[in-house]
Amino acid sequence: MKKLAGLCCVAAAMVIAPVVARAQATLAATPPMGWNSWNHYHSKVDDAIVRSMADAMVSSGMRELGYTYVNIDDTWQGERDAQGVLHPNARFPDMKALADYVHSKGLKFGIYSSPGALTCDKLPGSYQFEEQDAKMYAAWGVDYVKYDLCGFRAVMKAAGSPEAAHQAMVDAYAKMHKAILATGRPMVYSLCQYGNDAVWEWGAGVGGNLWRTTQDVRDTYASMETIGFGQSGLGRFAGPGHWNDPDLLEIGNGGMNTEEYRTQMTLWSMLAAPLIATNDLSDMTPANKALLTNKDVIAIDQDPLGKEGDRVYTEGPVEVWERPLVNGATAVAIFNRHPLPLKAAIDLSKLGFGNRKARDLWAGTDLKVEKGPMKFNLLGHSVVLLRISK
Numbered sequence: 001m002k003k004l005a006g007l008c009c010v011a012a013a014m015v016i017a018p019v020v021a022r023a024q025a026t027l028a029a030t031p032p033m034g035w036n037s038w039n040h041y042h043s044k045v046d047d048a049i050v051r052s053m054a055d056a057m058v059s060s061g062m063r064e065l066g067y068t069y070v071n072i073d074d075t076w077q078g079e080r081d082a083q084g085v086l087h088p089n090a091r092f093p094d095m096k097a098l099a100d101y102v103h104s105k106g107l108k109f110g111i112y113s114s115p116g117a118l119t120c121d122k123l124p125g126s127y128q129f130e131e132q133d134a135k136m137y138a139a140w141g142v143d144y145v146k147y148d149l150c151g152f153r154a155v156m157k158a159a160g161s162p163e164a165a166h167q168a169m170v171d172a173y174a175k176m177h178k179a180i181l182a183t184g185r186p187m188v189y190s191l192c193q194y195g196n197d198a199v200w201e202w203g204a205g206v207g208g209n210l211w212r213t214t215q216d217v218r219d220t221y222a223s224m225e226t227i228g229f230g231q232s233g234l235g236r237f238a239g240p241g242h243w244n245d246p247d248l249l250e251i252g253n254g255g256m257n258t259e260e261y262r263t264q265m266t267l268w269s270m271l272a273a274p275l276i277a278t279n280d281l282s283d284m285t286p287a288n289k290a291l292l293t294n295k296d297v298i299a300i301d302q303d304p305l306g307k308e309g310d311r312v313y314t315e316g317p318v319e320v321w322e323r324p325l326v327n328g329a330t331a332v333a334i335f336n337r338h339p340l341p342l343k344a345a346i347d348l349s350k351l352g353f354g355n356r357k358a359r360d361l362w363a364g365t366d367l368k369v370e371k372g373p374m375k376f377n378l379l380g381h382s383v384v385l386l387r388i389s390k
Contacts, residue, residue, distance in 0.1 A: 027188050028209040029240045030302040031274045032144070034069025034110070039219065039248055039278035043075040043121065046091035047098055054105045056281035060289060063106060065298055067277070069144045069188070070102045071110030077123040084132055086124055099141035110144030110188075111137055115172035116151020125151045127172075130179040138183035147176055149193035166197050170206060177207030190245070200237035200244055210245040210274055217247035219255030221263075221381055225337065228267040229319070235308030238272060244308065245274050252279030252288040259382040262362065263335060265291050266383045269301035270309035270323050270333050296361040297385065300331045309333070312351060318344045318378070322351060328390030332358075336378035345373035348388075358388040 035053050037045040054070050057063050078089040088095050099109040113133060114125030126133045126147075137145060152172055156165035173191055180187050191203050191211040203211035213234060214227045227246050238244045249268065251261040268275060277292055284292070300323065309323025309331065317338035323331040330353070334346055348354070354371040362385055369388060376384055 027186055027241065028243065030066075030304060030306070031243045031272055032069055032188055032190075032210065033065075033067045033275040033298075033302075034071060034108070034144075035067065035277045035281060036071045036073055036110075036146075036248055037278075038073035039217075039250060040253055040280055045072060045075060047093060050098060051101055053281050054102045054107055057107060058105050060281060060284065061293055062277075062281070065293055065295055066302060067275070067292075069108045069110050069276070071112070071144055071146065071276070073112045073146065074119050074121045074148070075123065076112070077119070080124055080129070084129055086129065086133060086136065096140045103141060108143035109141060110146065111140075111142045112146045112148065113176075114148045114151045115169075115176060116149070116153070116155065118151035120148055120150035126176065127152070127155070130176050131182065134176065134179035134183050137180075137187065138185040142185070142187055144188040144190065145176070145180060146190040146192055147173065149196070169193065169197065170202060173203075173208070174206040181207070200234055204237075204242035208242060210243040212245045212247060214246055217250060219250040219253045221256050221260045224250065224256070224260070224264050224267075228264065228271070229311075229335075229337070231271050231273075231308075232311045235272075235310050238306070238308045240304075240306040243272060243274060246271060248276045248278045249292070250279075251277065251291050252284055257381070258287050258291070259379050261288065261291055263381060263383045265294070265297060266333050266362075266385045267321075267335070269297050269385075270321050270331060272301060272303070272306060272308040272323075275301055294361065296359070296364075296387065300325070300361070300385070300387065303331075313346070315344070317342070318346075320346060320351075325387070330388045332386045332388055334376055334378070334384045334386075336380065336382050339380045341377070341379050341382075344376045344378055346376060347373045353388050356388050356390075358386045361385045361387055 057067055076088050076092050078087040080086050102109040116125045117127040119125050156168050159165045159168045188209045189207050191208040194215050195213040199211045217223055217227050231246055234244050303325045305326045307324045309321050312322045313320035319335045321333045348369050349371040353369045356369045358367050358369050
């Protein structure tokens, strides 16, 4: 086996204003968890669907496990009136009443916009209406704002040079953050600009609680694999209040099998990534519900130390990732990226784990990590996740 570089989990080398840093850490001390409408419902989302997802988040037990945010993505917008007020479309007759309903369930409410004049779906964005829109969100009771670059690319192109385009983008994200702060209502601020211009280096400085590091994830193993395993090396930029975001969970949307969805849930948890489900929560198979509600795996993602994991061993299609946890514990994930089963002999003592107690979090069994190779029978595209004690 090949020993790779150690974890890149030191604090990000960036300067964040103290007020911004405190607000970020309070809002997102651990990666946000919840549900988003886009991947499953797209433009078909409406008031009734959002209410039913809030209901299902409660009845499924997800709320008690930390799933908090119920987020509407693109296509809720109608038109702006003569005073510049953006009205929801007919599918959302009363956004304040909808937010109140979500809040009545002990949950939080999220919305979507763009720094451009138009969103990805060519609906009104917040360009030149930032303060007005932020005040409207506060009046509705919004708790989470996803801000998508899409329509702002035209402004960036008009800026001329790459340097000017970059500055225009940074300024646009900072402007909406300032507008949100001015409302006095705490709102998680999610930057969605697809990892352009190394957003992990400046996202926290413009108030981002999380920032997309990639293009959209699709409901295929190839897409999820490329995005998830491609996060290696970004851990030093993340921590309490500001997180790398490899995009949404696809679990339950039908494009992958159980082992592949298990791989996404495990990898996202090792990455300290936001856990935002996108499936129909009211109609989950027992297998998919079990994946989304494994409290021991969720505890890895939500570990208060806030240190992102990274790759430490490879052997062909087998990868071993390690994540430090509170109280000296460690999460170790053993992935098989090959589509067929294989037997792997992993010497965890080389990582310093000899003679330690461990728990297999998906199997729910205890084992002892001993010196020398340990044999693991890995299904195709599968994973074993261990929590190793101090």
